[in-house]
Amino acid sequence: GAVVSQHPSWVICKSGTSVKIECRSLDFQATTMFWYRQFPKQSLMLMATSNEGSKATYEQGVEKDKFLINHASLTLSTLTVTSAHPEDSSFYICSARGETVEGNYGYTFGSGTRLTVV
């Protein structure tokens, strides 16, 4: 089945630095990828939609200059948290959308990245 690899699985960084998270679709081409964040005991919140070769679309309230998304190829999207602060500490999850044999659009999720900003 479809597999999405997310790296790193956890990262600790100092306040003010930037952190990059990678999301790769391993065995299918994903023209569209999604980025979510999840705080403890809460549900996943969609941050942005990234389309290969074009600018990402951000959900209301998400700062595009803080959360930089690049979708340079059909198998790779990256999320960079710039000038990280402790309040950016969260669980970040990516998802890739690929067309199934049946013609539906299946969504596969990465395993998530735990970001801790100290």
Add this chain to the structure above:
Amino acid sequence: DAKTTQPPSMDCAEGRAANLPCNHSTISGNEYVYWYRQIHSQGPQYIIHGLKNNETNEMASLIITEDRKSSTLILPHATLRDTAVYYCIVRASYDKVIFGPGTSLSVIP
């Protein structure tokens, strides 16, 4: 906005069937019912989806009412590893996935 309503939590005895309900009274004709689950500190995992017919796979069964306004996910023989948050999501095939609060299922020994 999430288009579904689920109970916040449920318990189930190990080995028994877990029946998780979901209300989606405003579902449109082109929208599917999807179920995902999230085990603690992992990414969501696809379970099953359906349009109007009941569906079964190796993980679960999905029962959709005739008017499509509600559905039930059935885990036939719950194990401790089924403890997770279960999300019922209604969306058209191409739509992005928007998560609601889900149901926290605890399987009890």
